[in-house]
Amino acid sequence: MRKEALIRWLFLGTAALSIVISALIVLTLARETFTFVTQVDLSSLWSEGWFPRRDLYDIRTLFAGSVLVTLVAMVVAAPLGMGAAVYLAEYARPRVRRALKPILEILAGIPSVVLGFFALTWISPEIVQRMNDEAALFNLMAAGIGVGLLVTPLVASIAEDAMKSVPTALREASYGMGARKVTTAVRVVIPASISGLVAAFILGISRAIGETMVVAIAAGASGGSLFSMNVFERGQTMTAAMASMAGGTDAVKGAGLTFQSLFFVGMMLFLLTLLLNMVAGRFVRRVRQKY
Numbered sequence: 001m002r003k004e005a006l007i008r009w010l011f012l013g014t015a016a017l018s019i020v021i022s023a024l025i026v027l028t029l030a031r032e033t034f035t036f037v038t039q040v041d042l043s044s045l046w047s048e049g050w051f052p053r054r055d056l057y058d059i060r061t062l063f064a065g066s067v068l069v070t071l072v073a074m075v076v077a078a079p080l081g082m083g084a085a086v087y088l089a090e091y092a093r094p095r096v097r098r099a100l101k102p103i104l105e106i107l108a109g110i111p112s113v114v115l116g117f118f119a120l121t122w123i124s125p126e127i128v129q130r131m132n133d134e135a136a137l138f139n140l141m142a143a144g145i146g147v148g149l150l151v152t153p154l155v156a157s158i159a160e161d162a163m164k165s166v167p168t169a170l171r172e173a174s175y176g177m178g179a180r181k182v183t184t185a186v187r188v189v190i191p192a193s194i195s196g197l198v199a200a201f202i203l204g205i206s207r208a209i210g211e212t213m214v215v216a217i218a219a220g221a222s223g224g225s226l227f228s229m230n231v232f233e234r235g236q237t238m239t240a241a242m243a244s245m246a247g248g249t250d251a252v253k254g255a256g257l258t259f260q261s262l263f264f265v266g267m268m269l270f271l272l273t274l275l276l277n278m279v280a281g282r283f284v285r286r287v288r289q290k291y
Helices: 002-039 042-046 059-091 094-107 112-131 140-164 168-176 181-192 194-210 213-218 238-245 258-287
Strands: 049-051
Touching: 002 258, 042 059, 049 059, 059 094, 059 140, 059 181, 059 194, 059 238, 059 258, 094 140, 112 140, 112 213, 140 194, 140 213, 168 181, 181 194, 194 238, 194 258, 213 238, 238 258
Parallel strands: none
Antiparallel strands: none
């Protein structure tokens, strides 16, 4: 009994420590964000671009860049991930699935810096610039495609697990009524696993929004960026802006409110991902089916 009580308190302590660390992170973000908001000229938050060392903190620029990269990434990751998930869950033989599933999960572990250089040296010149001759070498489209390739294994793995959890009885009932395999997959398996699929997409979106290295390398605009909705131009996301300002030096210190702007952007990113997870959680609870 004493040993069980010790283990119980040990686990309780680790859980409480994680809560304390999370609370301290949020408090630090909130404190520096409050300093930034109370001291910044509010007109600079809606200016021509994001140039923090010039006291221009246009949050639209970073938000637009993040949204564009995420949209491009999900246009790539959603069909590829769903296609891979449907094949592994419904069509692949057990031996093929046992071989492909670990490979798919290994792909999720590719360092993002590798995909960043791949996006810059191959995706941008071979795909993006052939789509648009006027596209710059550094552009948001190449960054979005690179992020999409990075997110695809995550979406595919979670979606495949969700489809495999659908009871076999539902598939057999569909086959018994004369439905083909593709009809069963589209009209039975996918609707039955919709809660898991939504969770996969939301995790993919959160991963795309939080990606740093691919965008920092492939999108350019490391020193700042003008506001633009053109994916074939240079751009900057919230994470890339934070990385470029705090790139291992103390140059950000003393440059007006540049240091505090890091925490302001971090708070915006935190609130955005929190909102996504809350919406996803509510949706999943409403559509979840129990078998």
